[in-house]
Each structure stands twice: as C-alpha cells, then as structure tokens.
Amino acid sequence: MTTRWLNEDEQRTWRAFLAATRHVQETLDRQLQRDAGMPHAYYEILVRLSEAPERTLRMSELASRAGSSQSRLSHAVARLEERGWVRRERCPADGRGLFAVLTDDGYAALAEAAPGHVEEVRRTLFDVLEPGQVAALEAICAAIGSSSDGTHGGGSAKSVGRRS
Amino acid sequence: MTTRWLNEDEQRTWRAFLAATRHVQETLDRQLQRDAGMPHAYYEILVRLSEAPERTLRMSELASRAGSSQSRLSHAVARLEERGWVRRERCPADGRGLFAVLTDDGYAALAEAAPGHVEEVRRTLFDVLEPGQVAALEAICAAIGSSSDGTHGGGSAKSVGRRS
DNA sequence: CTCAAGTATATGAGAGTTCAACTAAAATGG
DNA sequence: CCATTTTAGTTGAACTCTCATATACTTGAG
Secondary structure, X not given: OOOXXXXXXXXHHHHHHHHHHHHHHHHHHHHHHHHHOOOHHHHHHHHHHHHOHHHXXXXXXXXXXXXXXXXXXXXXXXXXXXXXXXXXXXXXXXXOOEEEEEOHHHHHHHHXXXXXXXXXXXXXXXXXXXXXXXXXXXXXXXXXXXXXXXOOOOOOOOOOOOOO | OOOOOOOHHHHHHHHHXXXXXXXXXXHHHHHHHHHHOXXXXXXXXXXXXXXXXXXXXXXXXXXXXXXXOHHHHHHHHHHHHHOOOEEEEEOOOOOOOEEEEEOHHHHHHHHHHHHHHHHHHHHHOHHHXXXXXXXXXXXXXXXXXXXXXXXXXXXOOOOOOOOO
C-alpha cells in the first residue's frame, strides 16, 4: 500500500506537537532535577505511591500507574531505595511479589519537591492555554489514550495536597 | 507565595497529557528502533538535513531545527557518522564551525524508514483524532511553543516526499 | 504429586542523554 | 595588535532507559 504521507496541515501539527511535548518534558525534567535532584519519572513513582493506601503498591501495579515499564520501575526503585525514599517488602500472599513502600523520608522529599513542580507545570502548560484549550487538550489526550490510568476509587487521604 | 495546586480538572488533564505524550513517544521510538534501527532523535536529524539545501547544515542550526541540545546532537552525529549516514565538513568561513552533510546512504536509510514511520504517526495520532481536534491540537501546541522551528523559507526540493 | 507453563520481578549490557568542563577560533575593545 | 570575552563544537563521566535474559515462585493439567 502506498504511504499516506502527511499533508501540510498535518505536518505542521505534528512538528508543533513534537516541539511542544519535548519542551514540556525537558522543562519539567530539568526543573525537578535541579530543584529536587530527581528525574520526572522518579517523581511520578513517589506520587503514585503517596496516593496509595499505606503508601504501598505492588511493583507491577506501581509500574502501570506510573506509566513505567517493569524494568524501568525495577531500576528506579532500586535507586530510590538507595536514597531511603522507598523500601521493598516481600508480599506474604505471593512469594514472587514485592510491595514498594514510600518511606517518611520519601514522603518528605516529595512534599518538598511538589510545590516547585506544580508551579512549573502551571507556567509551562496551563498558564499558556485558554480554558477551552485545556478542555480540548484533555479530550485529545484521552483519545490518544494509553491512560494506563488508575482512576481508582477515592484518592487516599494521605497524599501530598493536590499534586501535579 | 502559597502553591497554586492543580484542581481536579487540571489534574486529570495533566495526567492524561503525560500518559498520551508518553504513549506517542514510546510507540514511535519503538517502531523506529525496531524497523529502522534508529531512535526517533536520529530520525529527526536525518529529516532536517534532508530538507536543507545541499542536505547540509551547520551543527548549531541542525541542533536547533531538530530540537536537540548541542551536546546531544554532537554525540548523535558522531554515531551517524560511524554508520556513514552523515559526514562532517569544516566550515571555510568560520574555523570553529562544522557542516553536517547527509550522505547518500543516510538519505537512503531515511527514505526506507519514512513510510513505516509516517504510518505509525497516523495510527497513533491522526487516526484517533477528529479533524477539529487536529486543528485544536495545533493551536495548543503553538501556544505551548518552543517551536525552535525552522519555519524557514520554502522547503528544499530534495527532501523525501512528505515526511512525518 | 509432579511437570510444564505462566507470572512477578531482577539483572546486565548496550545505548542515548545530560551536565559540566574543555578546546579552538572569532569578535571586541582598548 | 594584544587581551578578553563570545561563540561553535566536542568530550567524558554519571545516569537512565531499553531489551533480552535469568530467577523464583505459582498455577494448572494429568
């Protein structure tokens, strides 16, 4: 089948998309690395843990909620454990499984990082969009999908404010 | 100043944005790596070179058009040069400068990679959006900005079809 | 009960990215 | 001209990510 090349509009949209998403990602990653000493992927992991009951999740569940591959998560949690931000516990019900648990130090690191991060999210994304665009963006992103999203029941009371 | 946390709508939008952009990036990167043996960043470099007159650009200009840091570009071009896809030439007018030149092999590699890549871009992004959403997405991405974009005068006749 | 198949996670090598130097060649300014 | 400051680009180390593989436990079939 002959290739369905992009027309000019699509081409422009695609390149704008690449530039914009790259910009957001790099901005946030740099901000977190500079101000909190962690990459964005680690931040996501801490966030998802902080929202879970007992600040605890099975590794695979955490991977899925944080949008991470299992391998990536495994490496990441190993580093987070070295820093004392996360701890791993064997799962009594399933000898293969492990729980990842957010430690108090990890919670504190997250709590310290969150405000600066949220501000940056605002500056980079929400402040430059009209309200209608924010709604449109959500619909678009939902269509693109791969939510992998834990839209799980009622957020735990133990998370850090309304985090980004 | 007290942190402007995200409200629920913003929170949802933000997470959908993260999931969606992650999904697009990973999908494309994997496709290119699997089918063409190169990461998306390398593909971008080849594309920008292929569009330039004489398929040649100064390193810094190429970095800016490909949305890459100079360091990243330098490393990447070193690898591309090892593969024989790009060649570097001293700039006669400026002894510090270098031209990056897309070789015929590099052009061929790009031409072979392009159709599969464009198909994947369509499947991942354009096929799942309504026409109105595509337009909205472009406006949104333009607002987010950091185009770094070479919206430079009239595309060279020497590029590979309408690439993604 | 046992063996095969499946699941949960870890591990290691290879590759790309970032950041902070570092080199070398212009430009600038007395 | 000479010294200083920019600018162009490179380099290396540290780190993260990916992919393939390995390990250990569980489940299901017979």
